[in-house]
Amino acid sequence: MNNWKNFTKGFIKENPTLVLLLGMCPTLGVSSSANNGLGMGLATTFVLVMSNLVVTLVKDFIPDKVRIPSYIVIIASFVTIVQLVMAGYFPELNAQLGIFIPLIVVNCIVLGRAEAFASKNKVIPSVLDGLGMGLGFTFSLILLGSVRELLGNLSVFGHKIVHADGALVFILAPGAFITLGFIIAVINKLKKT
Amino acid sequence: MNMLITLLVVTLVSSTSLGFIYEVTKAPIAAAEAARKVEAVNKVVSGYDNNPVNDMYKVASPYEGDSLECYPAKKDGKLVGMAIRTLTKKGYGGTIWLMVGFNAGGKINDIEVLQQKETPGLGQKMTTPEFKDQFKGIDPSTFKIKVKKDGGDVDAITAATISSRAFCDAVNTAVDAFNKGVKK
Numbered sequence: 134m135n136n137w138k139n140f141t142k143g144f145i146k147e148n149p150t151l152v153l154l155l156g157m158c159p160t161l162g163v164s165s166s167a168n169n170g171l172g173m174g175l176a177t178t179f180v181l182v183m184s185n186l187v188v189t190l191v192k193d194f195i196p197d198k199v200r201i202p203s204y205i206v207i208i209a210s211f212v213t214i215v216q217l218v219m220a221g222y223f224p225e226l227n228a229q230l231g232i233f234i235p236l237i238v239v240n241c242i243v244l245g246r247a248e249a250f251a252s253k254n255k256v257i258p259s260v261l262d263g264l265g266m267g268l269g270f271t272f273s274l275i276l277l278g279s280v281r282e283l284l285g286n287l288s289v290f291g292h293k294i295v296h297a298d299g300a301l302v303f304i305l306a307p308g309a310f311i312t313l314g315f316i317i318a319v320i321n322k323l324k325k326t
Numbered sequence: 327m328n329m330l331i332t333l334l335v336v337t338l339v340s341s342t343s344l345g346f347i348y349e350v351t352k353a354p355i356a357a358a359e360a361a362r363k364v365e366a367v368n369k370v371v372s373g374y375d376n377n378p379v380n381d382m383y384k385v386a387s388p389y390e391g392d393s394l395e396c397y398p399a400k401k402d403g404k405l406v407g408m409a410i411r412t413l414t415k416k417g418y419g420g421t422i423w424l425m426v427g428f429n430a431g432g433k434i435n436d437i438e439v440l441q442q443k444e445t446p447g448l449g450q451k452m453t454t455p456e457f458k459d460q461f462k463g464i465d466p467s468t469f470k471i472k473v474k475k476d477g478g479d480v481d482a483i484t485a486a487t488i489s490s491r492a493f494c495d496a497v498n499t500a501v502d503a504f505n506k507g508v509k510k
Contacts, residue, residue, distance in 0.1 A: 217355070
């Protein structure tokens, strides 16, 4: 039951982007389409699960004073692995996400979960926490990406539904802020009731 | 002391595993890169029987550190066209990379945008046929590759003159490289 909670809390209750407001840079940057959001979300989920797993395994051997540099090295290694694998096997996606993949290293969600959860909990809860948080992040990116893509480009997952130009502002950065604001408002309303 | 050893072990383990992953993915990354080049060359030149990627040679570009890549397309040893990977740094959102295809006479076959970070909905329209296709079949010696605002023959993208100018700039760089490489 408790594990189930560790897994699901990332979806809505402690959703990293929509409630904790962490990792805003990639959120606003890559959510211009649903596909980008999906790719970025899954890459981050992988890094989250793996770094949570490793951090929780090594937490007893790492002195407190050097834990942050150690975690950063662990996270950076996984991010580099993701980048190399993506460049080799998914060149299209790699070209789309470009600079945002290396930036996962400094995504506060990843370090935040390592520090706040994985370094204090056992293996299974930590992995579930990473998975839940990652999927929550993916879900918010897809949600944000879909809305922006629909309003800005009149398409769903890259498929044009109406052949016309959408409201350009939603593809650009201001649209990201506006959409994110409205989504957070809805989530807050849902959480209260 | 304890901290030193910890950090040493952490960095040692991660660098070893990264080295291993790098070795594993090296071949697929190179293959993906090559496939992308072949694909881009194919889109702008056709009717050749050599391997333009193997015959590729580099020429200096106006920008230090980046060079143009010329892919000669040959049939029975005779030059039938040339694809040139060109760039400009005059774009609105950083470097723009194009692949420009020429026929043996120096006319432009087609242009493919390889990489750009222009504004979506404005400068990004340079990837659409509406803009790109006006370059199809033009002869750079008679067609002035400049936007109409600057006295040229190119219809700029509405509200994206800087992007259109940058596009022309990259094409002109390729034309120069073609003229130097073929007509000498």
